[in-house]
Amino acid sequence: xxxxxxxxxxFIGVVSMLFIGQEKQYGIFAWIAPIFLLQFSRRxxxxxxxxxxxxxIIAGYITQKTHNLFNNPVFGIINGIAYAFIxxxxxxxxxxxxxxxxxxxxxxxxxxxxxxVEAVTTSLLGTSGxxxxxxxxxxxxxxxxxxxxxxxxxxxxxxxASIIYWLFENEFKxxxxxxxxxSFVAVFTIVLSFGFIRVVAQSETNKEVKVATVSGSxxxxxxxxxxxxxxxxxxxxxxxxxxxxxxxxxxxxxxxLNNTVKAAESGAKIIIWNEAALFLNQNQLCTLLTEIxxxxxxxxxxxxxxxxxxxxTVRAKPINNKSILITKEGTIGWEYKKLHPTPAExxxxxxxxxxxxxxxxxxGIVSNVICYDYDFPSLSEQANEKKVDIMLVPxxxxxxxxSMHSKMAQFETLxxxxxxxxxNGNGINMVTDNNGRVIAELNTFTxxxxxxxxxxxxxxxxxxxxxxDRVFVIISFIYFAMLVLFRITLRKSNLCI
Numbered sequence: 001x002x003x004x005x006x007x008x009x010x011f012i013g014v015v016s017m018l019f020i021g022q023e024k025q026y027g028i029f030a031w032i033a034p035i036f037l038l039q040f041s042r043r044x045x046x047x048x049x050x051x052x053x054x055x056x057i058i059a060g061y062i063t064q065k066t067h068n069l070f071n072n073p074v075f076g077i078i079n080g081i082a083y084a085f086i087x088x089x090x091x092x093x094x095x096x097x098x099x100x101x102x103x104x105x106x107x108x109x110x111x112x113x114x115x116x117v118e119a120v121t122t123s124l125l126g127t128s129g130x131x132x133x134x135x136x137x138x139x140x141x142x143x144x145x146x147x148x149x150x151x152x153x154x155x156x157x158x159x160x161a162s163i164i165y166w167l168f169e170n171e172f173k174x175x176x177x178x179x180x181x182x183s184f185v186a187v188f189t190i191v192l193s194f195g196f197i198r199v200v201a202q203s204e205t206n207k208e209v210k211v212a213t214v215s216g217s218x219x220x221x222x223x224x225x226x227x228x229x230x231x232x233x234x235x236x237x238x239x240x241x242x243x244x245x246x247x248x249x250x251x252x253x254x255x256x257l258n259n260t261v262k263a264a265e266s267g268a269k270i271i272i273w274n275e276a277a278l279f280l281n282q283n284q285l286c287t288l289l290t291e292i293x294x295x296x297x298x299x300x301x302x303x304x305x306x307x308x309x310x311x312x313t314v315r316a317k318p319i320n321n322k323s324i325l326i327t328k329e330g331t332i333g334w335e336y337k338k339l340h341p342t343p344a345e346x347x348x349x350x351x352x353x354x355x356x357x358x359x360x361x362x363x364g365i366v367s368n369v370i371c372y373d374y375d376f377p378s379l380s381e382q383a384n385e386k387k388v389d390i391m392l393v394p395x396x397x398x399x400x401x402x403s404m405h406s407k408m409a410q411f412e413t414l415x416x417x418x419x420x421x422x423x424n425g426n427g428i429n430m431v432t433d434n435n436g437r438v439i440a441e442l443n444t445f446t447x448x449x450x451x452x453x454x455x456x457x458x459x460x461x462x463x464x465x466x467x468x469d470r471v472f473v474i475i476s477f478i479y480f481a482m483l484v485l486f487r488i489t490l491r492k493s494n495l496c497i
Contacts, residue, residue: 006043013037014055020134021063025404030134034161038110041091042098042165049092056084075343086129090117097487100169102176104183107166109483111158115151115476126340126375127408131157136411136436140195145415146463147194148472155476156191160184202435205459209363211431212268213423213452214259215444216277217252218308220396220426223279235347238317242310248278257291259451264299266453269328270363272304274425275338275371275394276321279308289324289332297330302361304368306394306423308349317350323368323394325359333359338370339379356382363458364389364419371395374409381469384416389460393422399445402427410436417463419456434460 013036019029041049060083061076094113099106118130127133132153136142144152163180170176223246224231230243256277263271280288288305296303306323321341325333337352356379358367367388369379374393383391391413397405406428413420414436422430429442431454440454465472 006040009036009039010044010052010055013040014052014059017056017059018062020131021129021404025134025407027134027138030131031157031160034110034114034131034158035164037087037091038094038161038165039168041095046095049088049095052091053084053088056087057081060084082125083129086117086121090114093117097483099487099490102170104163104166104179107159107162107180108479110162110165111155112476112480112483114158115155115473116480118154119151119470119473119476122377126372127377127412128375128404130154133404133408133411136407136414140192140199142411142414142436143195143198144191145411146198146417146465149415149465149470150411151470151476152472155472156188159187199435203459203461205457207458208455209270209458210266210268211270211272211421211454211456212263212266213272213274213421213429213431213442214256214263214277215274215423215425215429215442215450215452216256217450218248218276218278218425220276221398231348234318238348240318242281242318246279247281247284247310253278253284253288255450257288257295260292260303261295263451263453264295264301264303268301268453270302270304270366270390270392270421270456272392272421272423273306273323273394274423274429275306275323275396276308277306277394277425281310282312285309289326292326293330296326296328300328302326302328302333302366304392304394306370311350317348319345319349320352321345321349321370322352323370323392325357325366325368325392327359333357334368336368336370338373340372340376342372356386356388358386358388364460366390366392368392368394371397374412377470380412380416383418384462384466384469387462388418389458390419390421390456393420395422395424395427397424397427402443402445406430406441410438415463416466417461418466419458419460421454421456423452431456433457 013033016029016033019026020033040052057080061080064079064083090113094110097109122130130150132150135153141153163184167176167180227245234240260271292303292305303326304323309320309322311318311320321338323336327333334357336357337350339352339354341349341351356367356369358365365386365388367383367386371394373379393409409420409422410432413432417434419434420432424444426444429452431439433439439456440452442449442452
């Protein structure tokens with residue numbers, strides 16, 4: 001294969017990556033990028049993979065800007081390097097294990113490696129980098145996630161790229177074309193047929209509950225910009241007292257309470273605030289809880305409040321990112337602290353609870369995580385183990401990331417079959433059914449409304465994936481181990497010769 005083709009493949013592959021992972025995702029490029037990057041990574045000289053790494057840093061810096069809350073260039077560079085590192089591991093491991101073969105089975109190497117690395121990174125960093133995220137709009141194909149999880153979709157995409165490479169290697173001879181195309185088309189047809197049938201057969205229910213999201217007026221970006229010096233001091237001296245100017249004023253608290261009462265008066269039986277709807281000291285929190293308990297008891301509604309809290313324990317950092325559920329009887333159902341602070345929060349916010357809370361209600365089993373927590377498979381698996389029906393997810397996004405993050409939440413909901421109420425103080429408030437379909441949404445960037453209402457159908461239904469956890473990933477790990485063992489054995493036999 002000519003050098004020109006190899007480096008054209010590198011160019012097309014990296015450029016295609018620019019259209020995946022941003023606010024606007026173009027799903028077709030998730031299919032194109034692996035085709036060409038695989039051509040380069042397997043054919044180029046080993047040292048030339050450095051070119052791929054450097055270009056992926058640039059691509060990562062550009063595409064991961066959406067993940068950069070304060071547009072900090074240092075965060076941008078770190079994101080770019082992490083993005084490149086993950087992908088270079090995938091293509092380097094694939095190259096290391098690759099053995100040219102004439103059997104169609106040899107095409108399973110690349111998708112297996114991709115899924116294994118992707119599964120490890122999502123466990124550590126969340127699901128934002130999953131290749132399948134770009135395919136949610138291909139709704140029939142996305143249904144595969146209800147069996148295999150999102151990683152199954154990634155596998156199919158990468159298998160297609162591997163088959164194309166296999167055809168190149170075997171010079172597109174008719175027997176290989178027939179075998180390769182037939183194998184992929186047969187599997188893809190089965191996958192899409194399942195998707196079409198599942199979409200058509202989606203169940204309806206007459207049981208529903210009125211719910212509401214209430215977005216607060218607290219603006220994290222404005223606080224950081226206005227109090228930048230104090231924020232830096234807090235990060236360096238966590239035992240320092242939080243300045244009074246950080247805490248929400250009486251006006252903001254009153255507005256939030258009034259909107260909560262308004263939602264309760266309208267008949268909403270589950271009300272959820274957005275992440276960090278208010279910033280409270282301990283005295284303010286005590287007073288607020290008294291008021292919320294009165295509202296819950298008066299109207300017989302469950303209210304999840306979410307806020308930044310002045311830390312009053314021996315924890316190392318000054319702030320807790322917290323939620324409290326008040327039951328319809330006016331009692332505390334649970335208190336939860338965000339487990340996974342975002343990189344921007346880490347210097348100031350304590351890491352919280354590793355176990356998700358649950359409450360058995362007349363509407364089903366209800367649970368709660370906060371924003372970034374919902375991106376982590378381990379917490380989602382807990383929800384499946386506890387048979388959660390409705391997930392309450394207070395969130396706080398930013399322009400450039402809000403649309404993508406809401407789609408990620410929809411995908412998570414689809415693959416597990418639970419219901420979602422996601423309140424957002426700076427992005428998209430959203431209520432979805434058990435198939436990830438939006439029932440109602442409100443974008444705070446385009447609307448002045450702070451309350452979203454929806455009638456939520458009570459039709460949660462655990463999917464095969466939810467019942468079997470990560471079986472597909474486990475199978476991929478086993479197959480990967482077999483491939484490594486095969487490669488080691490082959491190398492030893494060659495040495496003996």
